[in-house]
Amino acid sequence: MAGGSAALTYNSEPRTLDPAALSNTWAHQAVLGNALYGTLIVNNVDTLAIEYKMATDFSTTDGGRTFMLKLRPGLQFTDGTALDAAAVKFNWDRLRDPALASTSLRQAAQVASNDVVDATTLRVTMTSPSPHFPQNLLAGAMNWIASPTALQKGQAAFDAEPVGAGPFTLTKWMRQDVIELSKNTGYWDAPRPYLDSITLRAASDNAQRLNAVTTGAVDVAAETSWANLAKAEEAGFPTQTVPLGGGQFIGMNFRRAPFDDPRARRAVILAIDPESVNVAVYNGKGQVPATLFQKNSPYFTDIALPSPDKVEAQKLFDELAAEGKPVSFAFTTYPTPEAKATAESVQAQLSAFENVEAKIDVVDFAAATARTAAHDFDMTITSALIQDPDSGLWNAFHSTSRGNTIGVDDRELTAALDAGRVAEDPAARKEAYETVQNRLVALNPGIWYVRSSPSVITGKNVHGAQMYGLGSPLPEELWFQN
Structure with missing residues (x-):
């Protein structure tokens, strides 16, 4: 049924409505970006087939050296200016500027x-x-x-009146409280959006998000917690999760001590039991990766990720201490309950060993993002989320990638990632990513402790919940059934 207003939650309050500062993942501001700006393309999260929205084609005929992007004719922003090829060029060129410090630089810089x-x-x-x-x-x-016209007026003016061509427009933004959006009556894909309006509130606390959905205060929650998903399903609330390989890992900074020494990385990995982290953070409901790819992936190879070995871990800690290099580090973490619980579990497990000390440094989202980008950390939570393996693995681990925050620099790994990137034959790609898996196990970049859960929980009368990419919800598809 068309009409009505929906309340949505997501995890992270934006600092600006500039799309360059928004993160297109379920755990951040994906639903807000999709609402204000719409989408050029999406994918089917099961088959990974590209589907077109405001674009009608984005393809290559020369092995990925060049692409031709085709747009629907007549697209307009809500300020009446054209969403044309020049507007796309302006936005994409802007994202490539390192001074903008967009998290999307890792894609745009390619x-x-x-x-x-x-x-x-x-x-x-x-x-x-x-x-x-x-x-x-x-x-x-x-x-x-x-x-581009609106962006050139500066951040303050743009935040007051962001201009896109998405299914919704801004009505009100009360920082640290609520964002209210109204239906864009000129949206190109009528009769979408089906809703008249939506309200968005950030909720980083797991219990708060779950309670909001189950009590009817919220209609859709972007969810990051496996424990919340299990509780919602037990209570009869619909959930959807995008299937991903890889996952979240506790990354160690290769660029500085103590983790520039591979023995320190391996010692910590062997000392930590991911199942214990799962119990502490997700009440045992999380999916702990045993292999990099899931078994249903065409790139799956039964190459096991490291498992705990406490005796070997202590030997390595002692060996480093005898050389005057006892392992001492800070775990820099976001302020979410899950992130803090993960850091605390690591600290508690390491307290059982000698010659290792772990401190916890809790910082806000903006500071954590800035420090990660500046490589100013010893240990932090990061991720390599795998749909098509090129995107997640190349961005996280290629020696030249802007997304390689932990500083992996391995010639064989980089060569395999490049081979997987350019190969179009499935067998050649699988061979390349088998090498990638072996090198990552050998290099010990971090502790793979949970598959990510790009998910939404919806109210029982909410329909049309669809996601693309890394759990990016499409608000124009939502509708109510009374």
Whole structure:
């Protein structure tokens, strides 16, 4: 049924409504970005097939050296200006500027140049061949195009009146409280959106999110907790989860002591039992990765991730201490209950060993993001989320990637990631990613402690919940059934 207003929660309050500052994942501001700016493309999260929205084509004929982006004709921003190839070029060129410090730089930096062919066509030249790049694009802010006219007025003006071509427009933003959005009556894909309005509130506390849905205070919650998903399902509330390989891992900074020494990384990995972290953080309901890829993946190989070995861990701690290098570090963590519980579990487990000391440094989202980007940490929670393996693995572990925050620099791993990126033959890609799996096990970049849960929980009368990419919900598809 069309009409009505829905209340939604997501995890992280935005600091600005500039799409370059929004993160297109379920755990951050994906639903807000999709609401204000719409999407160029999406994918089917089961088959990974690309599906088109405001774009009608984004394909390559030369092995990923160049792409041609085609737009629907007549697209307009809510300020009446054209969402054309020049507008896309403006947004994408802007994202490539390191001074902007967008989390989507990791995707945008893979583009060498954009050239307007005509009003609906943009020629995209890559820095190196990348035939699977569309899967990268939809995982970041490259999928959201804002009005260049509005962006050029500056952040304060844009935050007061953000201009996109999405299914909703801003009515009110009360910082640290609520964002109210109204239906864009000029949205290109009528009769969508089906709702008249939506309200968005950030809720980082697990119990608060779950309680809001189960009591009817919220209609849709973007969910990060396996424990919450289990409780919601037990209570009869619908859930959806995007299937992903990889997951979240406790990353160690290769660039500085103590983890520039591979023995320190291996000692910590062997000392920590991920199942104990699962119990402490998710009440045992999380999915702990045993292998990098899930068994249903065409790239699955039964290469086991490291398992605990407390005796060997203590030997390594003692060996480092005897050389005058006892392992001492700080775990920099976000302020969410899950993140803090993860750090506390690591600290508690390591307290049973000698010659190792772990401190916890809890910082806010903005500070944590800035410190991670500046590589100013010893240990932190990060991720490599795998749909098509190129996007998640290349971004997280390639030696030249902007997303390689932990500083892995391994020639064999980089070569395998490049081979997997350019290969179009499935057998060749599987061979490349088998090498990737072996190298990651050998390098010990971190503790793989949980599969990510890109999910939504919905009220019992809510329908149309759809996600793409890394659990990015599409608010224009939501509707109520009384």
